[in-house]
Amino acid sequence: DAGITQSPRYKITETGRQVTLMCHQTWSHSYMFWYRQDLGHGLRLIYYSAAADITDKGEVPDGYVVSRSKTENFPLTLESATRSQTSVYFCASSASVETQYFGPGTRLLVL
Amino acid sequence: AQSVTQLGSHVSVSEGALVLLRCNYSSSVPPYLFWYVQYPNQGLQLLLKYTTGATLVKGINGFEAEFKKSETSFHLTKPSAHMSDAAEYFCAVSGTGANSKLTFGKGITLSVRP
Numbered sequence: 001d002a003g004i005t006q007s008p009r010y011k012i013t014e015t016g017r018q019v020t021l022m023c024h025q026t027w028s029h030s031y032m033f034w035y036r037q038d039l040g041h042g043l044r045l046i047y048y049s050a051a052a053d054i055t056d057k058g059e060v061p062d063g064y065v066v067s068r069s070k071t072e073n074f075p076l077t078l079e080s081a082t083r084s085q086t087s088v089y090f091c092a093s094s095a096s097v098e099t100q101y102f103g104p105g106t107r108l109l110v111l
Numbered sequence: 112a113q114s115v116t117q118l119g120s121h122v123s124v125s126e127g128a129l130v131l132l133r134c135n136y137s138s139s140v141p142p143y144l145f146w147y148v149q150y151p152n153q154g155l156q157l158l159l160k161y162t163t164g165a166t167l168v169k170g171i172n173g174f175e176a177e178f179k180k181s182e183t184s185f186h187l188t189k190p191s192a193h194m195s196d197a198a199e200y201f202c203a204v205s206g207t208g209a210n211s212k213l214t215f216g217k218g219i220t221l222s223v224r225p
Contacts, residue, residue, distance in 0.1 A: 033212075033213075040120075040217060041217060042201060042215040042216055042217040042218050043155075043201065043215040044215075045212055045213070048212060058212065090154055090155065092155075098143060098160065098162055099145075099157055099160060100157075100213060101157075102147075102154035102155040102156070103154050104153060104154045105152075105153070105154050
């Protein structure tokens with residue numbers, strides 16, 4: 001199916017475990033983004049990528065790692081999950097700065 | 112630097128009433144402005160955007176917004192609310208450069224009373 005997908009949609013993990021959230025888009029958009037959504041904070045940018053093999057930090061990058069070996073994929077890894085990383089994570093992609101298209105989100109609970 | 116202020120966290124209107132969701136922005140460069148809507152358990156969907164040209168922008172589902180540079184505002188309106196408009200609404204601002212990033216407001220939850 002065309003569009004932007006995220007997996008898993010729901011994830012429960014424990015403190016200290018490594019978790020990888022997947023994002024895949026079929027539009028060949030150059031830009032991809034990871035946000036976290038928390039009550040009272042809106043959406044905050046974690047990392048973004050302007051093209052394959054080019055990534056950069058956003059507003060809240062600590063504790064996260066990204067990679068972009070292929071244009072269509074942009075995985076987000078929590079190297080050692082903490083309770084403060086319990087959140088809803090959204091991936092987005094765009095062809096330009098004008099419009100970002102969002103995935104359905106991953107709800108992550110860290111116990 | 113850029114920022115977005117959405118005053119209040121919740122707005123409640125009656126079905127058929129005017130919807131007005133306020134957004135003020137701060138930007139050191141000419142901005143692009145956006146409104147996104149998020150329905151429960153879904154991702155964000157673009158409602159409308161202002162980039163250049165006409166300052167009154169029409170979007171999907173009967174929503175519109177007006178860019179007022181002098182007031183640094185981009186308020187979202189809809190003449191007549193429908194039950195299906197109940198959702199969370201986010202205003203966002205970006206610059207116009209190639210690597211500009213979106214900055215979101217905290218969002219406003221719209222409730223529609225029958």
